[in-house]
Each structure stands twice: as structure tokens, then as C-alpha cells.
Amino acid sequence: ETGVTQTPRHLVMGMTNKKSLKCEQHLGHNAMYWYKQSAKKPLELMFVYSLEERVENNSVPSRFSPECPNSSHLFLHLHTLQPEDSALYLCASSQDRTSTGAHRTYGYTFGSGTRLTVV
């Protein structure tokens, strides 16, 4: 286990369904991220949350809706998806500040991902 747990591991959903992906980190990190990985466009950043506030959207379609209720949990709510949204969805966490509160980049810890298939 990486310290970042994603559920479910696999998900098949119809285009009219509503589903949610869950991510939980046990590393004490203060930032969490959603990435999309597909064969055509490897590792696209979707959303960034730092101290539970969204700081990056990256022009993601509104059919993807993130939620970060606290620093340990991150959700990705899905509705009316398209077949081209089929991909591996990866959650990651990291520290993004020093002990004095200044921004600093640290390594990311990824979960194992949710393999999403939209039919």
C-alpha cells in the first residue's frame, strides 16, 4: 500500500449514471490531486486542492465535480460522462508547504487508481 487508497479499483458506468470516486491519504499531507491517464494523453492534471481549497481547475468539463471535505479525503463526482472519459483516474497527495508555511514542491504519492469504463 502506498498510503493513498483509492476506491473502487474498477468502475463501469453508463452515460446517464452518477458515481463517485474516493481517495483517502494517511500520510499527513496537506495537498491532494486528481489526474487522468489515458493512452492518448498520459497524466493530465485535473484538480488541485491545497489546505482543502481548490487552487487549480485546468478547464475540466463540469461533468467532473471534485470535493475535498478535509485534508485526508478527496472525491471525484461523475455524471453524464462520455465514452472518451474512459481512463485511469489517479489520486495523489503531497506536502506543498514548508514548516513556516511557504510554498514548496515535494514528491507526490499516488494511489493505485480507478479504472473507469464509460459505456
Added chain:
Amino acid sequence: GQQVMQIPQYQHVQEGEDFTTYCNSSTTLSNIQWYKQRPGGHPVFLIQLVKSGEVKKQKRLTFQFGEAKKNSSLHITATQTTDVGTYFCAYSWGGADGLTFGKGTHLIIQP
């Protein structure tokens, strides 16, 4: 605009040969990270480089950050079958804007 290219896209080597992947930026980077993703797996953090001209080693892996902080490389000496996977560079432009990943280099090892 800001561009970072990772090359090559694919690299076939015989087991025991060396391997190198490169990331080249059109602008100065504040830092660069490297990740490995095994087939069917998820990216795993290898290292972060911050200083101009920095060189770091992890067993058979050598990481370099160019003097101008526009280029970086990952070199593997005497590849083994366990090295198979995709190697990504990743970078941020500062602040809390998240990491952008290169397209990756797929390492294929022929025994």
C-alpha cells in the same frame, strides 16, 4: 508558451545495456521530479532536483539537472528486467499549481 519535451517516447534495449531519457524545457524550471510507472501500476516518485547542475545517484540510476535548469536526464546503467516501465519527468512553475508531467519514455528490455 512554456514547453517541456520528453524524449525518446520509446526505447528498446538489450538487458545489460544503458538507458537515458531526457526532458528539455524552453524556459527555466524551478525544479524537476522523476517518476517510474510499472506496467499496470501507478507512478512512483524517484527523486527531485532543485539546484543548477545537480547530480544525484540511486544505485544504477543517475539524475542530472542542467546548469541552466532547462534540461534534465535520467540514466540507468546496465538495465535489468525490473527496470521495465515508463519514466516520467514532472515539473511545476511554482506556487500551488500542481505538477505537469512529461509524456514519458517507455523502456522495453529484451532479454
